[in-house]
Amino acid sequence: MKNQYFGDNRDLFKYDLVCHLMRNITHLRCFTFIPMLTENDDKGYGKERDRSKARAGTENTELKEFLDKFYDESKRDVTRIKDYFSIKGIRMRMYKESVTLGSDNRETYFRNIEPGFLTQSLVLVDPDIGLGFNNPDKEHLTYYEARELFEKMDNSSILMIYQHFPRKIHRQCVKDWMREFSKEVVVLPLFISDNRIIFFLIAKDPGLKEKLHESLLKYKERYQKLRTDQSEF
Template identity: 40%
Template sequence: MKNQYFGDYRDMFKYDLIQEAMKKNKGFKRFSFIPMLTDFKECNDGNKRYYNSEKIEKRPGSGNTDLVGYLRDYNDKVRDRKNRDLRHIRDYFGAYINIEIFEPDEPMQGKYFVNKNRSLYFQAIPDIYLESALVFVDPDNGIEVKNSSKKHILYQEIRSLYERMSDDSVLMIYQHFPRQKHEEYIDRRKEELGQRSGSKLKPLWISDNEIIFFFLSKGQEANNIISGVLSDYSGKYPEKCRNG
C-alpha cells in the first residue's frame, strides 16, 4: 500500500466490504489494518478518482453513500498525491467500528516497509491486533511470487499471522490481478494459499475482476459468516463482483 493510493475508487470496494464484514460478524472486536506501507513513486497507479462521474456506478461500494461522500470530499481536499495519508480512514471508520492501524516503531523499523526489515515488521504486530479481529494485510501487489519484493507478502508471513490469530479472527489479503487468465489464477492461488498457510479451511475470495480479496478463517463459525458476507455482497453488485 502507498499513501498516494488512498482515495482511489477501489477503496470503495475495500472499505465497504470491510464495513459489511465487521457489521455482520458480531464476534469481531476490531478491524486491524496492516498496510505494508511503501514509499511514494511517480506513477499513475492508484489515481482513479472519478467520484463525480458515472464511472463509479455499479462498482462495488458505490451504494455506500457515506463512504463515497467521504472519499470524494477527501480527494477534493487533498489533491496532491504526496500529501495523502491512509491513516485518515480512521476519520470515517471511527463512527462505525473499532479500527487499529499498525504503524511500526520508526527507530526500529523506519516509516516504510522494506525487504530487509520484513521479519521485524511482522514480529512487531501486537498480539491484541490478532484477537477477535478482521485482520487486513494490504501489500502493493499481493501474495508472494517467484521474485518477491517489498510489494508482496510472503507465504511464511501469512502463515505466521494465521498461527498467531485467535480462533475467531479472519485474515483478509489484498491481491492485484496479474496478467493471467483470471479463473486459472484464482484456482491456483487459492490452492497454494490453503496449503502454505496451514489453514484447515479452504480460502474464500471475492473479486471485481481488477483486484481480489482472499480470506482465511481459523474457526468454522467465522468462516460461515464471511462466506455469507461475500455471497450477499456479490449479489449487491452482480455486474462487477463474483466470489467463491
C-alpha cells in the same frame, strides 16, 4: 499500500467491504489494518477515481464523500481512514501506520505484531500487489508470512489479504492462488473479487467461516458484478 493510492476505487471497494463485514459478523470487536506502507512512485497508479466505473462500494454515499476529499494527491494520507471508521463507530487499530516497509525492517515488522492486533479482529493486510513467493519484496506478502499471521491470530479473527490481478487469464490466476494457499498456508480461503482485484479471507473456526461466507454472499447481492466462486471467472 502507498499513500498515492488512497481514496481510489479499489479503496472504495476495500473499506466498504470492511464496513459490511464488521457490521454483519457481530462478534468481531476490531478492524486491524496492516498497511505494508511503501513510498510513493511515479507509475501513475491510484488515478482510478471515476466512481461511475467502480464496481463495489458505490451505495456507500458517506464513504464516497469521505474518500473524494482526497482527490488532490498532496492530501492523500492512508492514516486518514481512521477518521472515517471513528465516525462510523467501528473500532480500528492501524499497525505501524507511519513506518515505511523495506528490506531492512521487514522481519521485525511482522514479528512485532502484538497478539492484541490479532484477537477478535478483522485483520486486513494490504500489500501493493499481493501474495508472492520466496524472495520477499516490499510489494508482496509471502505465503509464509500469511501462514505466520494465520497461525498467530485467534479462532475469533479473520485474515483478509488484498491481491491485484496480473495481466494473465484471471481464472488461471485464481486456480493458482487457491492451490498455493492449500499448499503453503494449509487452508483454502474464501474470496470476493470485482475482476480487477481480489480479497482472500480465511478463518480458523468452521462456524466463523460459515458466517463469513454468508456475509460475502450478502455483499455480492448488492454488487452483482462481484465474484465469489472460481466458476464465475
